[in-house]
Amino acid sequence: MRNIALIGFGEVGKSFIKLLQIKKDLLPKNTKLKYIIKRDGGIYNKDGLDIDEIIKYTSSNNKIQNHPLWSDISFKDILKNKDVDILIELTSTNIINGEPGYTHIKGALENKINVVTGNKGPILLYYNELKNLALKNNVELKIGCTTGGALPSINVGTKDVLGAQVTEIIGVLNGTTNFILEEMLKNKVEYKDALKKAQDLNIAEKDPSLDVLGIDTGIKMAILSKVIWDVDFEFDKLDIKGITDVKLNDLLLDNFSGKKTKLIGRAFYLNGNFEFEVKPISIDKYHPLYFVDGKNKGVHYKTDILGDITVTGGASSPLNAAAAILRDLLNITK
DSSP: OOEEEEEOOSHHHHHHHHHHHHTGGGSOTTOEEEEEEETTEEEEOTTOOOHHHHHHHHHTTOOGGGSTTOBSOOHHHHHHHTOOSEEEEOOOOOTTTOTTHHHHHHHHHHTTOEEEEOOHHHHHHHHHHHHHHHHHTTOOEEOGGGGTTTSOHHHHHHGGGTTSOEEEEEEEOOHHHHHHHHHHHHHTOOHHHHHHHHHHTTSSOSSOHHHHTSHHHHHHHHHHHHHHHOOOOOGGGSEEOOSTTOOHHHHHHHHHTTOEEEEEEEEEEETTEEEEEEEEEEEOTTSTTTTOOTTOEEEEEEESSSOEEEEEEOOOSHHHHHHHHHHHHHHHHO
């Protein structure tokens, strides 16, 4: 039996609940979801929430705050009740101080609760501390969703290269910038018009800064660097440039010569030498990430003895992100 608490009930959280229902046969028998907690309260049942009822309730445009079980319950009650062994942490990313996710993750690990998270902030800022806390308390900290959603970036860069040393990581890890660059070329429009279309389609946020300035790609590449190489650095001093200055004419010239411009992250580590950059780069069809289009993502690893390894896919969507959370959850339960 595994008992689960979920903190964060946005689109990814709702999709995760649906996957618990759809994929219930993959989970250990009597797996129970006991908590769904938001910033202002939550719902709780010590015997396990009725997932079918919650899906039906929220699918009818009912706010979870109006659910009969809603109360002012909080994360502190999870620790007080001591009745879960897995925390799913899906609060919003905060790269300034990692809160509130950092407090949730640290508190859970200190209380010997396994953690699965898609929250990039705490992992970017405090990965080594949280990893060591998990090891100390003999629990798991799973973060696969933080480096490209459904793309198994971390699994490939750690488990699947055992015995080899990764010397370089190259990533196309942001679907929003992919869409904008493709839209510019497809409809021959400048950046501002392509961004507006992305926003109209809800592909880009109202404030798209994290995506278009390269910060999201930088965060994912930084997390991969920390996990794979155990290297430490100050994120705000990394070389990161976005796509806001890309001109249509440059994309047309690329296209004429059979090339594409993509926002690419690159990290290199060998013999203590660490290099890092994120910027728009023109690549040809021989580049391993040339065909990573639309909302898809890709990461390419160079290794010393296993050669080059590329994994692509993992298109951006709440369901795909939730599937990455489920994957990490299953890795714990199995």
